[in-house]
Amino acid sequence: MQSTTSCSCLLAVAVVLVLAGPGQSAAANLLQNGDVEQWQEGRPVQWSTLWTRQAGAGTLGRDEQIRRDGASSVRIEHRGGQDWSLQYAQRLAVQPGDWFEYTAEVFRKADAAGGVTLCVTAYDVQGRAVDWSLGGRNARQAGQWESIRSSFIVPDGVTHIQPRLIGYGPGTVWFDGASLVSKGRIEPLPPDQVEGLALSNALLSVRVDATGALHVTDRRSGRRWTQSSSDGQGRLIAARRRGEAILLTWMHVATAQPYEATIHLEPQAAEVVVTITPDGPQPRQCPMSRDIAWPGPFESATGDSLVVPMNEGISYPVDGPVDPPGTLIAYGGHGICMAFWGVTDGRAGYMAILETPDDAAIRIDRRDGRLCIGPVWHDQKGLFGYPRTLRYVFFDDGGHVAMCKRYRRYVQNRGALKTLADKRRENPNVDLLIGAVNVWCWERDPVGLVRDMQAAGIERILWSRRCAPQEIAELNRMPGVLTSRYDIYQDLMDPQIVAEKLGGVHSDWTQAGWPDDLMRDANGDWRKGWQVRGRDGQMYPCGVLCDRRALDHARQRVPEELKTHPYRCRFIDTTTASPWRECYDPRHPMTRSDSRHWKMELLRYMSEEMKLVTGSETGHDAAVPYVHYFEGMLSLGPYRVPDAGRDMARIWTEVPERVATFQLGHRYRLPLWELVYHDCVVAQWYWGDYNNKLPSLWDKRDLFNVLYATPPMFMFTRGFWNENRERFVQSYRAIGPVVRAVGYAEMTDHVFLTPDRDVQQTVFADGTRITVNFGDAPYRVADGTTIVPNSYHYAPGGDGADDR
Numbered sequence: 001m002q003s004t005t006s007c008s009c010l011l012a013v014a015v016v017l018v019l020a021g022p023g024q025s026a027a028a029n030l031l032q033n034g035d036v037e038q039w040q041e042g043r044p045v046q047w048s049t050l051w052t053r054q055a056g057a058g059t060l061g062r063d064e065q066i067r068r069d070g071a072s073s074v075r076i077e078h079r080g081g082q083d084w085s086l087q088y089a090q091r092l093a094v095q096p097g098d099w100f101e102y103t104a105e106v107f108r109k110a111d112a113a114g115g116v117t118l119c120v121t122a123y124d125v126q127g128r129a130v131d132w133s134l135g136g137r138n139a140r141q142a143g144q145w146e147s148i149r150s151s152f153i154v155p156d157g158v159t160h161i162q163p164r165l166i167g168y169g170p171g172t173v174w175f176d177g178a179s180l181v182s183k184g185r186i187e188p189l190p191p192d193q194v195e196g197l198a199l200s201n202a203l204l205s206v207r208v209d210a211t212g213a214l215h216v217t218d219r220r221s222g223r224r225w226t227q228s229s230s231d232g233q234g235r236l237i238a239a240r241r242r243g244e245a246i247l248l249t250w251m252h253v254a255t256a257q258p259y260e261a262t263i264h265l266e267p268q269a270a271e272v273v274v275t276i277t278p279d280g281p282q283p284r285q286c287p288m289s290r291d292i293a294w295p296g297p298f299e300s301a302t303g304d305s306l307v308v309p310m311n312e313g314i315s316y317p318v319d320g321p322v323d324p325p326g327t328l329i330a331y332g333g334h335g336i337c338m339a340f341w342g343v344t345d346g347r348a349g350y351m352a353i354l355e356t357p358d359d360a361a362i363r364i365d366r367r368d369g370r371l372c373i374g375p376v377w378h379d380q381k382g383l384f385g386y387p388r389t390l391r392y393v394f395f396d397d398g399g400h401v402a403m404c405k406r407y408r409r410y411v412q413n414r415g416a417l418k419t420l421a422d423k424r425r426e427n428p429n430v431d432l433l434i435g436a437v438n439v440w441c442w443e444r445d446p447v448g449l450v451r452d453m454q455a456a457g458i459e460r461i462l463w464s465r466r467c468a469p470q471e472i473a474e475l476n477r478m479p480g481v482l483t484s485r486y487d488i489y490q491d492l493m494d495p496q497i498v499a500e501k502l503g504g505v506h507s508d509w510t511q512a513g514w515p516d517d518l519m520r521d522a523n524g525d526w527r528k529g530w531q532v533r534g535r536d537g538q539m540y541p542c543g544v545l546c547d548r549r550a551l552d553h554a555r556q557r558v559p560e561e562l563k564t565h566p567y568r569c570r571f572i573d574t575t576t577a578s579p580w581r582e583c584y585d586p587r588h589p590m591t592r593s594d595s596r597h598w599k600m601e602l603l604r605y606m607s608e609e610m611k612l613v614t615g616s617e618t619g620h621d622a623a624v625p626y627v628h629y630f631e632g633m634l635s636l637g638p639y640r641v642p643d644a645g646r647d648m649a650r651i652w653t654e655v656p657e658r659v660a661t662f663q664l665g666h667r668y669r670l671p672l673w674e675l676v677y678h679d680c681v682v683a684q685w686y687w688g689d690y691n692n693k694l695p696s697l698w699d700k701r702d703l704f705n706v707l708y709a710t711p712p713m714f715m716f717t718r719g720f721w722n723e724n725r726e727r728f729v730q731s732y733r734a735i736g737p738v739v740r741a742v743g744y745a746e747m748t749d750h751v752f753l754t755p756d757r758d759v760q761q762t763v764f765a766d767g768t769r770i771t772v773n774f775g776d777a778p779y780r781v782a783d784g785t786t787i788v789p790n791s792y793h794y795a796p797g798g799d800g801a802d803d804r
Contacts, residue, residue, distance in 0.1 A: 027181055031088060031163065034178040037070050044074055048087050054080035066174050068105040068145050073176035078114065078167065086175065087164030091123060094154045094161050097235065099183040099256055102135060102150040102163055107174040110143035113525060114169020118148045120161040130158060133166065135254060137289050140382070140522060145174075151256035153186050153235060186251050189236045197239055197246060199263070203270040204394060206263070212236040212250050213296060214263070218270065220396035221348045228296040228367060228374075234259070249279055254290040261294075270394040276377070277387045284386060288379035293363060295390070297374035298350065300343050306364065306371055307342035307351070307400045310335070311618065311636045312683060312708075313672025314662065315400065316364075318343070318371040322668075324364050325638050327376065330357035331592050332579030333618030334637050338676060340407050341373045344399045346752075351403040353410055355389040358580060358593040380591050381582055382522070401749055404675035411621070411676070418625040419679045421744050429568045429613050430628055432482035435740030436460040437732055438631065438684050440648075440715040447474045449718065450481060456725055458732045460740070462711075464571060469564050476566060482613060484569035487557075489550035489602060490578060491530050491542040492518070501534035510545050510553045517549035520585040527581065547581070547598040548588040554602055558610055569613035570606055571631065575599050577618035596622055603627055615684075619673075624680050633673055634710060635686035639663035644688025649715060652694045663689070664697050664704070666774040667757045671708050671750050678709065678747040679765070685713045691731055692716065692724070698731070699790055700774070705735045706792050707762055707772040709742045738794060742768050754779070759787070767797030 031046070038045040039062050050060035057080030067073040078084050094100075104118050119136035121129050135152030154161065165175050191210040198207035205217045211229035218225070237258070238249035246263040258279040265272055274295060278286035300306075300318040308314050308328070316324050329335035341362050342351035354360045354375065361376040377388050391410075395402045411417045424430040439461055443449060446467050453461060459480045466485035467475065475483045492510045493502070505511055518526040528541035545553070558570070580595035590598070603626040607614040616623060618637065619630030635644075639662040641652055662668050673683055685691065690713040691701050705712050712731050721728065742764045749763035758775030773779045773787040780786050787793045 030092065030180045030182065031178055034180070035070050036074050036176060036178070037072060039072075046089050047074075048089050050076060050084060050086055052078065052080055052084045053082040057082070058084050060086065063174060066107060068107070068174075068176040070176070073105075073107075073174045076165075076167070076173045076175065078173075079170055081169055083166060083168040085164055085166045087121070087162055088178075091160040091162045092180075094158065095185075096154050096156045096158060097185045097187055098154040099186055100135075100152060100154070100161075100180055101183055101256075102152070102180045103177075104148055104165065104175060104179070105145055105177040106139050106148055106165070107145045107176075108139055108142040109172040112142060112169075112171025112173065113523075114167050114171045115139070115523065116165065116167040116171075116173055118150050118165055120150075120152070120163045122155065122158040123160040123162070124157050125159045127160075131155070131254075134158075134161065135256075135290075138522075142523065151183070153251055153253040153256050155233075155253045183256070186235050186237065186256075189239065194236075194239045197241060199244070199246060199265040199272075201265055201267055201269075204265060204272070206246075206265055206272055208239055208246055208248065208263070210236060212239075212248050212261070212294075214272070214298075216272065216298075216350075216392070216394065218348065218394050218396060220270075223348055225298045225350060225394070227298050228372070233293050233296075250294075252290070252292060252294075255288075257286065257288075259292075259294075270396075272392040272394075273389065274392070275387050275389045278384050283384060286384040287382060288384045289382070291379075292377040293374055294377075295374065297363075297365065297367070297372035298343065299367060300370045300372045301345070302370070303345050304343050304349070304370070305346070306373055307344060307349075307403060307670065307672070308336065308362075308364075308373070309338040309340060309672045310638075311337055311632070312634050312674070313400075313670035314636060314668050315670050316371055316668070319369065322371075324371065326365075327361050327363050329579055330354050330360045330362065331596065333577040333620045333632070334579070336362060337619055337633065337673065338407060338621045340403065342400065342403045343373070344395070344403070346399050347397050348395055349399060349403070350392055350394045351406065353391040353393065353407065355391055356386065358591075358596060359385065360388070380593075381584075385591070400670055400672065401675060404672055408676045411624075416621075416625055417680065419744070420628065420682070421679070423607075423628060424744075426608070427611055427613065429482065429611075432460070432480065432568070433462060433613055433628055433682055434460075434743035435711060435736050436462040436480070436482055437711055437736065438462045438464055438629075438713040440464050440687055440690075440713070441717070441721070443718040447471055449721070450475060450478060452721075453728075454478065454480070457729045458736075460736060462569065466565075469566070472566055476568065482569050483567050484571055484613070484615075485565075485567055486571050486573060488573040489553055490545050490574045492545055493532070493540070493542050497534070497540050501536060501538070501540055502532060503535060506532075509542070510550075512556075513545055513549060513553060514543065516587065517546055517553075518585070519544045519546040519581060519583045519590075521582075522584050524584065529578075544578075544581070546583045546585065546588045546590065547595045547602070548583065548590050550598065550602050551605060554605060558606070562610065567612065569615070570610070571615045571617075572603060572606060573617050575602060576616040576620045576623045576627075576630065577632065599623075600626055618686070619681070619683070621677065624677060627681060629682035629684055631684050631713070632686035632689075633681075633683035634704070634708070635689040636663050636669075640686060640689045641693070644686060646688075648688035649717075651692070651720070653696070655694055655696055659694065660697070664700050666700075666704075666760065669704070671747065671762065674708050674710070674747045674762070675750060679745055682743070683708070683710045687713070687715060690715045692720075692728070698727070702731050702734055703772050703774065703790065703792060705731075706738055706794070707760060707770055709739050709745075709747070709762070709764065709770065711735060711739050734792075738770065741796060742766060764797065769793075769795040771795075 058078040063075035116139040119133040135150040213227035234250040339357040527544040580592035618632035
């Protein structure tokens with residue numbers, strides 16, 4: 001046993017490390033026939049036959065030509081596109097806290113398309129697999145032998161482990177020299193070593209327990225918040241006070257990597273900041289082979305709701321019968337679109353701000369029957385890369401609105417809040433966007449159709465479909481019309497596939513970038529993206545353009561086109577919807593942070609240099625300084641109709657339950673985006689989830705547009721327009737004037753006026769109040785006005801009111 005102390009400690013620091021005892025060799029290989037020299041019945045002794053998910057997709061054999069040591073190696077040939085496994089025949093008995101090192105020599109053929117991982121499966125006392133890839137380490141080289149070392153600590157609840165080599169996809173792999181050795185034990189820190197380790201100010205008291213979990217008491221409300229121990233992901237080995245902070249050292253069980261966490265309580269705020277770094281001489285270069293889910297989530301209580309900025313925003317009752325998405329990335333539009341989450345009982349609660357979101361996610365779990373949320377940290381190209389920081393903010397009142405306003409201040413302090421009024425000063429055409437309905441229609445004669453719409457009373461129109469030069473010029477001469485077109489800087493297709501299978505290319509593909517500008521993964525393979533159906537009925541994937549190369553393609557495309565096509569606006573598909581990605585091509589390498597930078601440079605080029613009103617898909621707040629609208633922010637990604645991105649023109653007469661419950665569910669939706677950014681970026685529906693997509697929900701969708709003061713979106717054919725002209729006009733007349741009136745105003749409040757959330761009210765900076773009754777019973781507002789079911793009351797900030 002070893003223990004250390006530090007002169008800066010106010011408490012003793014205890015590190016307990018039990019190594020192999022007398023008579024035991026710490027280097028003894030616990031695997032029989034780890035060198036795979038002994039063979040019987042076509043497989044190495046003590047090892048299983050090759051398992052493949054696709055029956056007959058692989059073979060296992062002895063190879064005496066390609067070997068690392070000894071006379072032979074295991075040769076695995078896999079032809080399938082799914083996973084495979086070679087595992088040790090026995091499950092080895094272990095105890096929680098045991099520390100092991102599992103190593104092997106692996107050779108991947110240079111043309112192998114799949115991946116290879118060295119790991120163990122962890123089993124509980126009932127024999128159930130609790131982790132299929134504990135200690136997983138990926139092979140990163142091809143065409144040569146590579147030594148792979150996996151170090152891990154047995155988690156709580158695990159009684160047996162089974163070493164194995166796993167992989168996916170086609171390829172040939174050689175395996176040799178496997179070794180599993182004991183490194184000793186990591187014992188839990190005794191509780192008395194952390195007793196009294198605490199921080200406090202006038203608002204909060206914070207203490208740490210022996211698992212490293214935080215216990216926070218809000219002195220204002222008296223509520224206590226307790227973190228879970230993060231499923232045993234870490235073992236605390238040291239805890240001490242350093243100045244005005246608590247310093248924890250803990251071992252990540254999946255990697256046996258020590259980490260240091262600094263816990264700081266802001267002196268005059270109810271805020272706790274946690275920063276994590278590897279414990280070592282070069283923390284930025286520390287390998288990181290597994291995600292880190294630490295700190296653990298704060299436990300929720302009956303009556304709480306999760307607050308999740310997934311697209312516009314949603315809440316989930318923690319004890320309700322809901323099944324929310326498990327993991328949501330923080331680095332793309334199909335995750336959380338603002339870097340925070342929260343939990344509230346409607347008044348008191350807490351939020352967590354991911355101050356380093358580029359390689360982060362949140363994970364929603366159910367603990368003791370109740371939902372809770374915690375952070376997940378991803379690697380940066382296989383390394384820890386940089387300190388990871390999380391800020392907890394505790395509230396005694398204000399609920400989700402207080403969270404949004406705190407996040408807005410956080411963004412403002414970082415200099416990333418740019419309003420639509422600011423953007424209008426740079427480009428007066430921004431004003432054409434405010435109150436305009438976004439129209440997608442692929443019919444001929446756009447000028448005639450726009451004239452028809454304006455004659456019917458739809459005055460302000462964002463025309464999103466590309467047009468001929470003379471049509472654009474004519475539309476530009478019409479008052480209230482903003483001309484735009486679709487564009488994309490992600491997809492490009494193999495020219496051979498184009499010639500043999502497609503017979504043509506999409507005009508917006510960046511074909512000049514094939515193959516040099518393709519984004520490549522760590523194996524050197526090009527990333528596959530959107531799939532296109534060939535003439536043979538098969539689907540063929542596009543490659544993904546590296547974000548670092550996208551700007552050059554835009555510089556070649558846009559200025560030249562604008563010479564003849566005088567658009568005032570441009571919609572850039574996928575840029576803020578698809579995640580920030582890593583690229584391993586040495587000619588244009590990227591981390592996720594680099595990817596974000598280059599995506600934002602593309603949008604900045606469009607809006608600032610090309611002077612175009614700029615939109616992008618779904619949305620993410622990294623782009624707020626550079627764009628004017630997001631198509632899809634209003635539409636909650638997991639709850640759109642099936643295949644909404646491809647079959648966008650289809651009108652649904654039947655409503656999927658998830659769409660009715662969540663997408664248009666007033667008991668779940670929250671206007672989180674509007675509370676932070678309503679005066680900065682215009683939020684719209686997704687082009688496969690527009691106002692007239694599901695006619696039976698058209699009225700309710702209009703009510704959300706009114707409540708949030710966001711414009712509608714229409715998609716139609718000429719025939720559908722002619723048949724439903726009055727209904728389209730009804731939508732515009734209900735929504736357009738409201739958006740026009742408060743389109744530049746901050747949303748300052750959102751209130752549930754009834755316990756069942758049937759009646760909701762939004763308030764804007766100019767004093768405007770919009771009250772919507774989603775329920776079945778009339779509701780009387782404070783001024784005596786009665787709002788009938790499925791209608792609204794609009795009270796402008798100046799004078800007058802409107803009941804619809």
